[in-house]
Amino acid sequence: ELKVEQNPLFLSMQEGKNYTIYCNYSTTSDRLYWYRQDPGKSLESLFVLLSNGAVKQEGRLMASLDTKARLSTLHITAAVHDLSATYFCAGGFSDSNYQLIWGAGTKLIIKP
């Protein structure tokens, strides 16, 4: 059974700092997804990571995937207040028709 674990679950940081959110999964995942959710809002797709060593960047966010370590990271560079949100990682598997198995989410608060 696939399990996805994120840490930390809560992160409060200052603007301008760097930090990393970790996503561990328990078995080989075909795809690893990162989503952002603002309070009471929908889920916004950030990154889809398909293969070992994949790295994707969008603005101050960079996601990477290490399939051997079963680890994905979401790195935040020089954080700004607008990045405050809850970030989820999710794994997708071909043998389960790519239903997404979700991490618990990381609530990120960036203070000015």
Place this chain on the structure above:
Amino acid sequence: DSGVTQTPKHLITATGQRVTLRCSPRSGDLSVYWYQQSLDQGLQFLIQYYNGEERAKGNILERFSAQQFPDLHSELNLSSLELGDSALYFCASSVYPGGYGYTFGSGTRLTVV
């Protein structure tokens, strides 16, 4: 607007009642997924359809059922509602299972009183 339309946005109903949530996928997407988000359970996969056929079931209660119609819209039916069914219900769509990214609707917030 993500292109995935969910109605209604909010729903308040009493225990024991039945409700229907509706989802219209993004144009061109054949796969529809339903997810439940609650404070205690987090995000849970409920059920998946592809081009009208059920493809996968997750943690969906027997009191819940869903279908995808020929025009590809989907409905999630929740019956004999309990307080614990209060949650945000999301629909997502993709071109095919495992397609590059899933587009989520804005969700239906269900409150059972």
